[in-house]
Amino acid sequence: MNDLLPFLVVGVTTGSIYGLAAMGLVLTYKTSGIFNFAHGAIAALAAYAFYDLTTLRGLPWPVALLLAAVVLPPVLAVSLERMARGLAGASVTMKIVATVGLQLAITGALMAHYGAAGLPFPTFLPVDTVTVSGVHVGIDQLISASVAAAGAAAFFLFFRLSSLGVRMRAVVDDPDLLELTGTSAFAVRSWAWLIGSWFAAISGILLAPQIGLDALLLTLLVVQAYGAAAVGMFASLPLTYAGGLLIGVLAAFATTIAAGSQALAGLPPAVPFLVLFVVLLVAGRSRLADAGTHRPAPVSAPLLTPRATRGFAVAATVLAAAVPLLAGPRLPVYANALVFLLIFTSLYLLVRISGQVSLAHAALVAVGSATFSHLAVGAGLPWLLAVLLAGAAAVPVGAVVAIPAIRLSGLFLALATFGFGLLLERLLYRSGVMFGATGTLPAARPEHFSSDTAFYYVLLAFAAGGMVLVAAVTRSRLGRLLRAMADSPTSLATLGAGINVTRVTVFCVSAFIAGIAGALHASVSQSATGTPFTAYASLTWLAVLVLFSVARSAAPVLAALFLTVAPAYSSSDTAVDWMPVLFGLGAMLVALHEASARPRTTTGDGTAGASSRARERIGAPSAARERLQAAAGRAGGRAGPDTGRLRVGRPRQQGDTR
Amino acid sequence: MTSSEHDGLRVDGLTIAFGGNTAVDGLSFAAPRGRITGLIGPNGAGKTTTFNACSGLLRPSAGSVRLFGTDITGRGPAARAQHGLGRTFQRMDLFDSLTVEQNIALGLEARLARSNPLKQLRCPRRDRTSVRAATEAVLELCDLGPHRGDPAGSLSTGQRRLVDLGRVLAGGFDMLLLDEPSSGLDSAETRRFGRIVTRVVADSGCGVLLVEHDMSLVMSICEHLYVLDFGKMIFEGDPADVRASDAVRAAYLGSEAA
Structure with missing residues (x-):
């Protein structure tokens, strides 16, 4: 047991910080209905600000701490609150994309300005150790853990006892009712964003000494917080903090278990995602009703007539066929663009046609890539067969990703798929099943098409095939069912379609195309690697695809060109470094724009949607009751306990015996 | 067992509780084929809750729902629809980004696609013909032809009600649950809606269970009425009996008349 104590100390220290970050995340999510994917980016921003002020500008650390952890967050909170207000009533996809865009922008800016490599973080806390019952404990660890624990406890008391805390809970329950009593929900939400940003900033500065100053790592801190938030069912603050501790301790113990085992090396960093994925799967939709209102998609006429679309498609194909004559030494860039065209086409089917957000898409591409190498080089299968089988191998993985889709929708589906993608990345990318310990596998081009030009045409054929397939699916019965499901899954089910199927x-169709794209990616570069297919890439792809959503079905083409070809024509590295910032901000603006273009109210019964967030409250007492309410609310009308509340004011006349 | 027990929707001892609040308490009623049955009651009487339990969106705490002699209490909404139960929504949950024609066609198409992945992927030629025929018939019946190409999200409430109805009519369901179809309609639109429903029942012989507030519509098209209050059945009978009942007047009409 004593062997485990040091790990317990480490686990409690980091877990306490995760818990603090997660509490801020849950608070802002519950009060505003926006799940802030940029929460970790705020943590990273604060840590970098602290680094900049101390190491680069030489300020004493208490001043830097004050500026980075206390003064900076209000600035961010104001813009976050503004963004959340702009997103009220937006579709879940747009709510996700907006904060994902912000995350990409902040992380991208940090990496562009300070470099992508990790930096040494200044130690500002004493690093002496004290011995507690035979275990050496760093004083910095003690301080970190106690600061986080004290912050969490103070906030919990504040939330329970203070008048502002009560108002925050009221905003979660019913913002409109609160406004009627003369309290501004806006002011309360601003406070929530402020506290959320403070917690993020503090956790970033406390965590940076332990994991080093790395924009990507710190940003993904939020994912540890997702796991903690999931343990608290995205509602209970004490459970969320406990979830943070649990994840910290489990990850620390996983380190001891995995020590010396090659197969389990990826386990410790994967623990939070394992927790996230499992909790979301087990908890299911009963407890996880999506926050916020759903409004119907904006209705607008297509930009182009079908005839014009066909014309453009033909012109684009001709242009694409002429690329080898025009591109010269940049031909491989265009070959890569075709692969990404296929990737974006499969993502488009999922996100834009069926309205489901998957953040595990890069993992599907990686599965295709690895399988192709195993089959084509390892097993010596013919090239085409190996490519098709690689697509087929991604299908069951896609089906696994789809399991959460049966139980969850919107935000929680996105979170579950993100967790799954990270799980696969951390656990399997480096294992023998996928890319092996070195991270790369050999891959080859087909025998008679190995020149860049010849292979370009092979890729063009696949890309065109993929687009035709998606167009066919869109026009097929499945396409109609998908678009109907994106509008109203409930009524589609009551009409007799098995919507889980x-x-x-x-998901399976999309995974098949993504798997083929993975095989082609390996084939183009003649080596299969998972490096470009991180969960972070999934986020970027989603943002870029949405950025071009105004182009409708041409969005995949523009997204692929922008992501792969544009950097190749840029003369300066600086511009390339700052491109992710552009993607992120662009996606955020597109999401905000789409939200503002929506009608503010729907026809008919306006209360049904508006009260939906009132259904879940912090520390909700009964799961069964919520499940019934959620189902009844979805079915329409004023069923459920709301009836009881509404009935209080109902005029009863003679014969009223109650 | 009489033939009427196999014929239509039959609810026995339905009880639905939300925590400590019993919304529907031991409710029993029957809505046979070929008849328009009304379910009325004041706000909060439990009508929509009953509807949701009938169409599978809510699990009852106790009691059973039988459709054409089969116990469907444990089945999900899609399975019930495949067994012949269609419903509309008070909120008119239309597919807003699709056109009127596509909305109506999906009424049948969703039912034909069922839970079979292959059938969901492609639409056989035979299906295409029957979907087109059903869609055209409904467009004509509901007089929606001029709006066939409009996105459903751009329609007025009156037209949306008709699209919602048209969707279940195209589906060819044998039992229709209509949830407050007149809310948001003016009296002329309501009368037209009533005429369409009466005609469909006369032509196809399907059963209709109607939850409604508009007394003139209920009294004019329903043959049999059940009156709910506080989740309990307080009266049943034909429209004339209901009109004459003191209990109903006290619970419902009284509060409006005063």
């Missing part, structure tokens, strides 16, 4: 089917 619909959901899984579209």
Whole structure:
């Protein structure tokens, strides 16, 4: 047991910080209905600000701490609150994309300005150790853990006892009712964003000494917080903090278990995602009703007539066919663009046609890539067969990703798929099943098409095939079912369609195309590697695809060109470094724009949607009751306990015996 | 067992509780084929809750729901629809980004696609013909032809009600649950809606269970009425009996008349 104590200390220290970050995340999510994917980016920003002020500008650390952890967050909170207000009533996809965009922008800016490599973080806390019952404990660890624990406890008391805390809980329950009593929900939400940003900033500065100053790592800190938030069912603050501790301790113990085992090396960093994925799967939709209101998609006429679209498609194909004559030494860039065109096409089917957000898409591409190498080089299968089988291998993985889609929708589906993608990345990318310990596998081009030009045409054929397939699916019965499901899954089910089957089917089709794209990616570069297919890439792809959503079905083409070809024509590295910032901000603006273009109210019964967030409250007492309410609310009308509340004011006349 | 027990929707001892609040308490009623049955009651009487339990969106705490002699209490909404139960929504949950024609066609198409991935992927030629025929018939019946190409999200409430109805009519369901179809309609639109429903029942012989507030519509098209209050059945009978009932007047009409 004593062998485990040091790990317990480490686990409690980091876990306490995760818990603090997660509490801020849950608070802002519950009060505003926006799940802030940029929460970790705020943590990273604060840590970098601290580094900049101390190491680069030479300020004493208490001053830097004050500026980075206390003064900076209000600035961010104001813009976050503004963004959240702009997103009220937006579709879940747009709510996700907006904060994902912000995350990409902040992380991208940090990496562009300070470099992508990790930096040494200044130690500002004493690093002496004290011995507690035979275990050496760093004083910095003690301080970190106690600061986080004290922050969490103070906030919990504040939330329970203070008048502002009560108002925050009221905003979660019913913002409109609160406004009627003369309290501004806006002011309360601003406070929530402020506290959330403070918690993020503090956790970033406390965590940076332990994991080093790395924008990507710190940003992904939020994912540890997702796991903690999931343990608290995205609602209970004490459970969320406990979830943070649990994840910290489990990850620390996983380190001891995995020590010396090659197969389990990826386990410790994967623990939070394992927790996230499992909790979301087990908890299911009963407890995880999506926050916020859903409004119907904006209705607008297509930009182009079908005839014009066909014309453009032909012109684009001709242009693409002429690329080898025009591109010269940049031909490989265009070959890569075709692969990404296929990737974006499969993502488009999922996100834009069926309205489901998957953040595990890069993992599907990686599965295709690795399988192709194993089959084509390892087993010596013919090239084409190996490519098709690589697509087929991604299908069951896609089906696994789709399991959460049966139980969850919107935000929680996105979170579950993100967790799954990270799980696969941390656990399997480096294992023998996928890319092996070195991270790369050999891959080859087909025998008679190995020149860049010849292979370019092979890729063009696949890309065109993929687009035709997606166009065909869109026009098929499945396409109609998917678009109907994106608008109203409930009524589609009451008309007799098995919507779970619909959901899984579209994930499988999308995974098949993504798997083929993975095989082609390996083939182009003649080596299969998982490096470009991180969960972070999944986020970027989603943002870039949405950025071009105004182009409708041409969005995949523009997204692929922008992501792969544009950097190749840029003369300066600086511009390339700052491109992710552009993607992120662009996606955020597109999401905000789409939200503002929506009608503010729907026809008919306006209360049904508006009260939906009132259904879940912090520390909700009864799961069964919420499940019934959620189902009844979805079915329409004023069923459920709301009836009881509404009935209080109902005029009863003679014969009223109650 | 009489033939009427196999014929239509039959609810026995339905009880639905939300925590400590019993919304529907031991409710029993029957809505046979070929008849328009009304379910009325004041706000909060439990009508929509009953509807949701019938169409599978809510699990009852006790009691059973039988459709054409089969116990469907444990089945999900899609399975019930495949067994012949269609419903509309008070909120008119239309597919807003699709056109009127596509909305109506999906009424049948969703039912034909069922839970079979292959059937969901492609639409056989035979299906295409029947979907087109059903869609055209419904567009004509509901007089929606001029709006066939409009996105459903751009329609007025009156037209949306008709699209919602048209969707279940195209599906060819044998039992229709209509949830407050007149809310948001003016009296002329309501009368037209009533005429369409009456005609469909006369032509196809399907059963209709109607939850409604508009007394003139209920009294004019329903043959049999059940009156709910506080989740309990307080009266049943034909429209004339209901009109004459003191209990109903006290619970419902009284509060409006005063």
